[in-house]
Amino acid sequence: MRLWVSAWMCWLGAALLAAGRSPPRLRLPYRELLGTNRSVLFFGHRGFLGFRSLYLDEYRDRLFIGGKDVLYSLLLDRASADAKEIYWPPLPGQTEECFQKGKDPRTDCANYVRVLHPYNRTHLLACGTGAFHPVCAFVYVGHRGEHTFSLEPASVEPGRGRCPLEPSRAFASTVIGGELYTGLTADFLGRDPGIFRSMGTRSALRTEVDQRLLNDPKFVAVHLIPDNNDKDNDKAYFFFTEKVVEADSKEHAIVSRVARVCVNDAGGQRVLVNKWSTFNKARLVCSVPGPGGIDTHFDELEDIFLLRTKDGKSPEIYALFSTVSHVFQGSAVCVYHMADIREVFNGPFAHRESPHHQWGAYEGRVPYPRPGVCPSKTTNQPRRQFGTTKDFPDEVLHFARAHPLMYKPVYPRHRRPLLVKTDLPHRLHQLVVDRVEAEDGQHDVLFLGTDAGSVLKVVVLQKTSSVATEEIVLEELQVFKVPVPITQMEISVKRQTLYVGSSLGVAQVRLHRCETYGTACAECCLARDPYCAWDGTACTHYQPSGKRRHRRQDIRHGNPVHQCLDQNLTVDDFESVEEKVLYGAEENSTFLECTPRSPQATVQWFVQRPPDEQRDEVKTDERILQTEQGLLFRKLHRHDTGIYYCKTLEHGFTQTVAKTALEVLTSEQLARTVPWERGDEPLRPLCSEPRLVPQAPKTWFKDIMHLISSQNLRRVEEYCARLWCSSRPHHRKSKLAHTKHALASVDVGRKGRAAKPHGEKNRVPRQAVAT
Ligand SMILES: *[C@@H]1O[C@H](CO)[C@@H](O)[C@H](O)[C@H]1NC(C)=O
Ligand SMILES: *[C@@H]1O[C@H](CO)[C@@H](O)[C@H](O)[C@H]1NC(C)=O
Ligand SMILES: *[C@@H]1O[C@H](CO)[C@@H](O)[C@H](O)[C@H]1NC(C)=O
Ligand SMILES: CC(=O)N[C@H]1CO[C@H](CO)[C@@H](O)[C@@H]1O
Numbered sequence: 001m002r003l004w005v006s007a008w009m010c011w012l013g014a015a016l017l018a019a020g021r022s023p024p025r026l027r028l029p030y031r032e033l034l035g036t037n038r039s040v041l042f043f044g045h046r047g048f049l050g051f052r053s054l055y056l057d058e059y060r061d062r063l064f065i066g067g068k069d070v071l072y073s074l075l076l077d078r079a080s081a082d083a084k085e086i087y088w089p090p091l092p093g094q095t096e097e098c099f100q101k102g103k104d105p106r107t108d109c110a111n112y113v114r115v116l117h118p119y120n121r122t123h124l125l126a127c128g129t130g131a132f133h134p135v136c137a138f139v140y141v142g143h144r145g146e147h148t149f150s151l152e153p154a155s156v157e158p159g160r161g162r163c164p165l166e167p168s169r170a171f172a173s174t175v176i177g178g179e180l181y182t183g184l185t186a187d188f189l190g191r192d193p194g195i196f197r198s199m200g201t202r203s204a205l206r207t208e209v210d211q212r213l214l215n216d217p218k219f220v221a222v223h224l225i226p227d228n229n230d231k232d233n234d235k236a237y238f239f240f241t242e243k244v245v246e247a248d249s250k251e252h253a254i255v256s257r258v259a260r261v262c263v264n265d266a267g268g269q270r271v272l273v274n275k276w277s278t279f280n281k282a283r284l285v286c287s288v289p290g291p292g293g294i295d296t297h298f299d300e301l302e303d304i305f306l307l308r309t310k311d312g313k314s315p316e317i318y319a320l321f322s323t324v325s326h327v328f329q330g331s332a333v334c335v336y337h338m339a340d341i342r343e344v345f346n347g348p349f350a351h352r353e354s355p356h357h358q359w360g361a362y363e364g365r366v367p368y369p370r371p372g373v374c375p376s377k378t379t380n381q382p383r384r385q386f387g388t389t390k391d392f393p394d395e396v397l398h399f400a401r402a403h404p405l406m407y408k409p410v411y412p413r414h415r416r417p418l419l420v421k422t423d424l425p426h427r428l429h430q431l432v433v434d435r436v437e438a439e440d441g442q443h444d445v446l447f448l449g450t451d452a453g454s455v456l457k458v459v460v461l462q463k464t465s466s467v468a469t470e471e472i473v474l475e476e477l478q479v480f481k482v483p484v485p486i487t488q489m490e491i492s493v494k495r496q497t498l499y500v501g502s503s504l505g506v507a508q509v510r511l512h513r514c515e516t517y518g519t520a521c522a523e524c525c526l527a528r529d530p531y532c533a534w535d536g537t538a539c540t541h542y543q544p545s546g547k548r549r550h551r552r553q554d555i556r557h558g559n560p561v562h563q564c565l566d567q568n569l570t571v572d573d574f575e576s577v578e579e580k581v582l583y584g585a586e587e588n589s590t591f592l593e594c595t596p597r598s599p600q601a602t603v604q605w606f607v608q609r610p611p612d613e614q615r616d617e618v619k620t621d622e623r624i625l626q627t628e629q630g631l632l633f634r635k636l637h638r639h640d641t642g643i644y645y646c647k648t649l650e651h652g653f654t655q656t657v658a659k660t661a662l663e664v665l666t667s668e669q670l671a672r673t674v675p676w677e678r679g680d681e682p683l684r685p686l687c688s689e690p691r692l693v694p695q696a697p698k699t700w701f702k703d704i705m706h707l708i709s710s711q712n713l714r715r716v717e718e719y720c721a722r723l724w725c726s727s728r729p730h731h732r733k734s735k736l737a738h739t740k741h742a743l744a745s746v747d748v749g750r751k752g753r754a755a756k757p758h759g760e761k762n763r764v765p766r767q768a769v770a771t
Contacts, residue, residue: 049065049067049068049070049503049504049505049506050067050068050069050070050110050112050167050503051065051066051067051487051488051501051502051503051504051505051506052066052067052068052112052113052114052167052487053065053066053113053114053115053116053488054066054116054488054490054499054501054506055116055117055118055124056490056492056499057118057141058492058494058495059144060141060144061075061076061077062074062075062076062141063076063499063506064116064124064139064141065116065501065506066112066113066114066115066116066126066128067112067113068110068111068112068167069087069088069089069090069110069111069112070085070086070087070088070113071085071086071088071113071116071126071139071149071151072084072085072086073085073141073147073149075147076492076495084147084149085149086139086149086150086151088111088113088126088128088137088151089110089111090109090110090111090128090130090131090133090135091130091131091133094109094130094131094132094133095109095110095131097131097132097133098131098132098133101132101188103131103132107167108131108132108166108167109131109132110129110131110167111128111129111130111131111135112128112129112167113126113127113128114127114128114129114163114164114167114171114173115127115128115136115159115162115163115173115180115182117173117174117175117180118175119138119175119178120178121143122140122141122142122143123138123139123140123141123152124138124139124141125137125138125139125175125180125199126138126139126151127159127162127163127180128159128163129163129164129165129166129167130159130163132165132166132188133158133165134158134159134160134162134163134164134165135156135157135158135159135163136155136156136157136158136159136162136163137151137152137155137156137157138151138152138155139151139152140152160186161182161184161186161194161196161198161204161206162180162182162196162198162199163182163184164184164185164186165185165186165187165188169184169185169190170218170219170220171183171184171185171219172184172219172220172221172222172238172239172240173222174222174223174224174236176224176234176236176263177200177263178199178200179197179198179199179200179202180196180197180198180199181195181196181197181222181236182195182196182197182198182222183195183196183217183219183222183238183240184196184219192209193209193214193216193217194206194207194209194214195207195214195238195259195261195276195279197261197265202266203266203267203274204274205265205266205267205274205275205276206274206275206276207275207276207279208272208275208401210401212404212405213279213281213404214240214242215242215243215244215245216242216243217240217241217242217257218240218241218242218301219238219239219240220239220240220241220301220302220303220304221238221239221303221304222236222237222238222239223236223237223304223306223315224236224237224263225237225306225312225313225315225338226312226313227313227342228313230376230377230378231263232264232374232375232376232377233262233374233376233378234262234263234264234374235260235261235262235263235374236260236261236263237258237259237260237341238257238258238259238260238261239256239257239258239284239301239304239319240256240257240259240301241254241255241256241257241299241300241301242254242255242257245355253299253324254299254300254324255283255284255299256283256284256286256299256300256301256319256321257281257282257283257284258281258282258284258336258341258410259279259280259281259282260278260279260280260281260345260372261276261278261279262278262373262374262375262389263374264374264375264376264388264389265277265278265374265389266388266389266390267389267390268389268390268392268394268397269390269391270394271394271397271398271401272397272400272401277371277389277392277396277397277400278371278372278373278374278389278400279372279400279404280345280371280372280400280404280405280406281404281405281406282341282344282345282405282406282408282409282410283406283409283410284301284319284334284336284409284410285297285334285409285410285411285412286298286299286319286321286332286334286412286417287416287417288332288416288417288420289415289416296323296330297323298321298322298323298330298331298332298334298417298420299321299323299324300321300322300323300324301319301320301321302320302321302322302331302428302429302430302431303319303320303429303430303431304317304318304319304320304431305317305318305319305320305431305432305433306318307433307435307444313338314337314338314339315338316335316336316337317335317336317337317338317341318333318334318335318418318431318433318446319333319334319335319336319412319431320332320333320428320429320430320431320448321333321334322427322428328422329422329424329427330420330421330422331420331421331422331424331427331428331448332417332419332420332421333417333418333419333431333446333448334412334413334416334417334418335412335413335418336410336412336413337413340410340411341410344406344408344409344410345372345406347406347407347408348361348362348363348406348407348408349361349362349366349371349403349405349406349407350362350403350405350406350407351363351403351407359405359407360407361407362403362407366399367393367395367396367399368384368396369386369392369396371396371397371399371400371403372400374389375387375388375389375391375392418444418460418469419446419458419460419469419471424450425452426450426451426452426454426483427450427451428448428449428450428451428456429449429450429451429485429486429487430448430449430486430487430488430489431446431447431448431449431489432446432447432449432489432490432491432498433445433446433447434447434491434493434511436530436531437530437542437544438530438533438542438544438553439533439542439553440553443459443460443461443530444459444460445457445458445459445474445511445530445531446458446459446460447489447491447498449485449486449487449489449500450485450486451483451484451485451486452483452484452485453478453479453480453481453482453483453484453485453486453502454476454477454478454479454480454483454486455476455477455479455486455489455498455500455509456473456475456476456477457473457474457475457476457477458471458472458473458474459471459472459474459528459529459530472528474527474528474529475513475529477509479500479502479507479509480500480502480504480505480507482504484502484503484504485502485503486500486501486502487501487502487503488500488501489501491511496510496511496512496541497509497510497511498510498511511531512529512531512532512541514527514529514531514532514533514538514539514540514541514542515538515539515540517529517532517539518539519538519539521534523539523655524539524553525553526650527539530542530553532553533553534553577645577656577657577658577659578659579643579659579660579661580658580659580660580661581660581661581663582660582661582662582663583662583663583664583665584633584636584640584662584663584664584665585636585664585665585667586636586637586638586664586665586666586667587635587636587667588635588636589632589633589634589635589636590632590633590636590662591629591630591631591632591633592605592630592631592633592644592646592658592660592662593629593630593658593660594629594630594631594646594657594658595628595629595630595657596648596650596657601648601649601650602648602649602650603626603646603647603648603649603657604617604646604647604648604649605617605618605626605631605644605645605646605647606618606644606645606647607642607643607644607645608642608643608645609639609641609642610642610643615645618631618644622634623635623637630646631644631646636664637664638664638666640662640664641662641663641664642661642662643659643660643661643662644658644659644660644661644662645658645659646658646659646660
């Protein structure tokens with residue numbers, strides 16, 4: 001029983017330790033899903049893959065993966081059993097040279113395959129970093145049904161401007177009509193950033209090296225988005241962040257941008273030769289309106305997801321941002337309409353007299369054809385024909401070069417983020433969106449990849465009659481056991497699968513696991529997962545075309561009372577929950593855990609004191625506190641012995657989540673049983689492996705893991721080791737003092753937490769700048 005005592009003390013210590021830095025917050029989904037049904041597709045030969053690029057080929061049912069010195073081809077249904085690989089290391093001389101330039105031969109001086117795109121019906125284009133000598137080559141993958149996979153040796157050529165030199169620096173690329181579009185930094189020192197077009201039959205194009213065009217950019221994505229049915233108006237959109245320097249300060253800030261170029265740009269004839277002549281850029285704003293007109297800006301673009309529409313011209317653009325503020329950490333998702341983006345590009349150009357002036361809207365005459373417009377039927381006038389950008393007057397190109405920036409920024413839908421997260425222990429890096437058809441309409445389900453190997457599945461509900469939204473975390477999937485950043489995610493709606501990549505490998509996760517929500521209609525309903533519905537007997541995948549009679553689903557309200565009245569809404573399930581036994585020492589503190597499955601649920605505690613049959617609600621006071629994670633007894637009394645029930649209430653549906661029999665050990669009993677009272681019996685076996693406490697509740701350590709970030713883990717372990725390993729009496733004293741001190745800070749921690757949102761609001765973020 002001393003083990004139990006140690007366990008709760010440590011639990012508490014750890015929780016409070018965490019509370020000191022940032023408030024602990026368990027954002028558990030309706031169901032805890034640490035044991036996800038995931039199958040890791042592939043971890044590469046010799047256990048290392050160095051995953052960098054992924055191309056999901058639904059036509060061939062194949063997944064192509066680029067890694068460190070290697071390319072893989074996996075058949076989706078049979079995964080690793082049928083993998084083919086191409087070994088593609090850098091040339092020996094290049095490894096040597098890379099090493100001599102001071103790069104790490106184990107990590108940097110390899111060929112990381114970062115570009116992997118379908119090129120034509122039979123080939124993929126792959127480019128790698130080649131130990132700081134980028135290389136490109138075609139990979140033969142054959143026609144559908146064939147399973148060939150080989151590098152075309154004759155096609156290997158230098159890949160400068162097509163692939164970054166570094167293994168991990170941000171960049172973006174895509175293939176459009178046999179040409180490769182890239183946004184990257186092309187030189188060894190990182191001073192030559194640009195937007196490049198290469199391959200194909202036309203001469204290569206790039207941006208001029210000019211800080212007005214691109215200032216230390218970090219590219220995130222590039223996509224072809226047609227304007228209309230005239231292919232001559234097709235444009236490539238680049239999404240990135242860059243530095244801006246305000247007129248009145250030396251400080252620079254980071255802003256997010258969308259830039260575009262015409263696919264049929266051929267550069268100028270005398271001016272801007274082999275340079276983009278149609279390049280324009282605008283600011284992407286994602287901010288939360290604050291008091292006094294000061295908005296909180298999320299300026300660091302992390303990822304872009306295009307939710308394609310049928311016509312292909314107006315995809316909805318989902319963008320994941322984080323803050324660059326040092327005051328608080330947060331992420332936001334904003335959604336942009338193409339119509340709004342086009343309007344900004346059709347609007348005024350930004351202009352300033354000199355770098356010391358403020359930006360304003362350019363009000364002078366804009367030459368014709370308007371810079372940024374593609375040469376097409378639309379630009380042609382009876383007497384002035386523009387077959388290519390080479391026909392554009394020099395005046396147009398001079399103007400384009402001097403005015404790359406649009407004056408107005410692009411605002412998101414409803415002028416506010418769809419989702420804001422400021423309380424997460426991890427940063428969000430990746431975003432994938434699925435629009436799901438449910439009984440009450442369409443819902444957008446967001447999959448957010450973190451930097452700790454996990455994926456959050458969130459549904460955002462648009463409240464009817466207002467722009468307000470409600471978000472529900474449906475699942476938190478720990479895809480990789482190790483907390484590595486998720487670097488890429490691809491969704492297959494056809495297969496209802498999400499492919500998740502990190503430097504450790506590629507995993508696949510099902511989009512929904514309805515069966516885990518439970519076996520009652522109410523549970524299925526409360527989960528509010530738009531993928532799932534109660535079919536009369538079980539919680540199953542919702543199919544819009546399926547039979548309707550017994551189907552129950554209510555995403556908007558999740559109200560089981562309405563949905564499940566006739567479906568045997570449970571509930572006195574007091575007896576069905578497994579009983580835990582917990583021992584506590586009289587006059588000391590103890591903690592009964594209970595975390596509701598849903599963050600929306602309220603918790604009530606009941607106690608049954610034998611021999612009474614009756615259950616009374618637990619009265620909380622100075623001595624007994626109800627916290628987010630359970631019930632804290634600051635000082636146990638003998639009469640606290642009893643069976644404690646933790647019940648949650650959500651939309652009229654109650655459920656018993658935990659049942660704990662608390663035994664209070666009296667001082668007399670303790671004097672006889674606790675070995676450290678004698679001061680000689682060593683607790684050594686525990687000290688070497690503090691985690692393996694026999695009989696300890698399995699969940700408490702996991703909860704600590706949840707509560708604290710990994711940097712704190714060492715401190716917790718040390719803390720626990722101190723607790724468990726101090727067997728000599730004079731050590732015990734300081735330990736108790738420590739515990740008391742920790743307990744005393746409980747209130748402070750709680751107050752601190754309550755005060756936080758307010759404090760956050762008052763922190764002054766940078767002011768919005770127009771462009
Ligand atoms: C995991 O999912 C696969 C199919 O995707 C299924 O065959 C398997 O039974 C599932 N395993 C568990 C433990 O749910
Ligand atoms: C695809 O491109 C490669 C490389 O240019 C070329 O060798 C091959 O013939 C092309 N295949 C088709 C079907 O056009
Ligand atoms: C629900 O109904 C089934 C059979 O219809 C029954 O066995 C079960 O006990 C019921 N559950 C509750 C909690 O009433
Ligand atoms: C097991 C344990 O730590 N018991 C302690 C409970 O608190 C009393 C008084 O604070 C101590 O004397 C016990 O040693």
